[in-house]
Amino acid sequence: MGGTLKVMSALAVQIALTRSLLPAWRAAGNEVDVQWDPTAVLMERIRNGERADVLIMIDSSMQEMSRQGIVAEDSVTPIARSGLGLGVAAGSPRPDISTPENFARALFNARSIAYSRTGASGIYFAELIRHLDIADHINERALVTPGGFTAKHLLTGECDLSVQQISELMSVEGVEVVGPFPKPYQKPTDLSVAIFVGAEDRELALRFIEHLTSSQAAEAYERGGLESRLARNSAPLHGMNMSQRANSDEVA
Numbered sequence: 001m002g003g004t005l006k007v008m009s010a011l012a013v014q015i016a017l018t019r020s021l022l023p024a025w026r027a028a029g030n031e032v033d034v035q036w037d038p039t040a041v042l043m044e045r046i047r048n049g050e051r052a053d054v055l056i057m058i059d060s061s062m063q064e065m066s067r068q069g070i071v072a073e074d075s076v077t078p079i080a081r082s083g084l085g086l087g088v089a090a091g092s093p094r095p096d097i098s099t100p101e102n103f104a105r106a107l108f109n110a111r112s113i114a115y116s117r118t119g120a121s122g123i124y125f126a127e128l129i130r131h132l133d134i135a136d137h138i139n140e141r142a143l144v145t146p147g148g149f150t151a152k153h154l155l156t157g158e159c160d161l162s163v164q165q166i167s168e169l170m171s172v173e174g175v176e177v178v179g180p181f182p183k184p185y186q187k188p189t190d191l192s193v194a195i196f197v198g199a200e201d202r203e204l205a206l207r208f209i210e211h212l213t214s215s216q217a218a219e220a221y222e223r224g225g226l227e228s229r230l231a232r233n234s235a236p237l238h239g240m241n242m243s244q245r246a247n248s249d250e251v252a
Contacts, residue, residue: 004031006052012082016224053199071194080226086178087169089154112159114143114150151175167225
């Protein structure tokens with residue numbers, strides 16, 4: 001029997017962990033306490049002195065944690081890649097977003113779009129609609145949330161499109177993923193796992209990382225709307241140019 005492992009995790013991997021990997025971990029006789037937050041919130045909590053045993057967040061922020069000696073550099077391990085998508089309430093019309101032109105038209109014609117003020121998707125989406133010169137039109141009717149799952153607002157009828165990581169859209173029952181952002185507007189987000197320096201049980205934390213990098217984990221990531229980074233170096237979902245990737249320290 002293992003002890004209780006404390007984990008701080010970004011939202012993008014929540015569906016993969018809660019539906020598969022955490023139940024398997026507990027079935028093996030281990031306890032785990034996971035606190036889910038956008039990476040920006042995790043960063044703020046860590047800056048305020050909070051710690052756990054294991055940390056899961058986007059690579060750019062994880063690199064900062066490593067440079068500052070907050071996580072053990074030799075423990076940082078890539079696990080998954082997340083892409084941005086649009087969601088609708090189940091049974092609602094699904095706009096064609098297969099091309100850049102159709103994608104921009106779908107955004108422009110939406111009654112209201114929900115996106116997050118603090119999430120990677122929302123921060124980038126705000127930049128993207130400025131780039132497309134439709135920000136004023138979109139924001140007149142947008143629902144900009146402070147955080148959490150934007151797709152839940154589809155179920156209340158407050159909006160007819162929601163923007164977030166595909167894995168996060170999949171986390172809300174009653175929501176369907178329309179599809180990923182098309183080229184060249186996609187911005188993939190890479191996620192890694194690491195052990196906090198000073199973790200109470202480093203051996204248990206190492207076993208948890210082994211669990212998150214197993215072949216079963218790779219399958220769980222794929223089922224959870226992510227791309228596994230375990231077996232190979234994955235190509236970007238849809239590459240973006242450098243100016244569109246400038247805001248690299250965003251949250252998932």
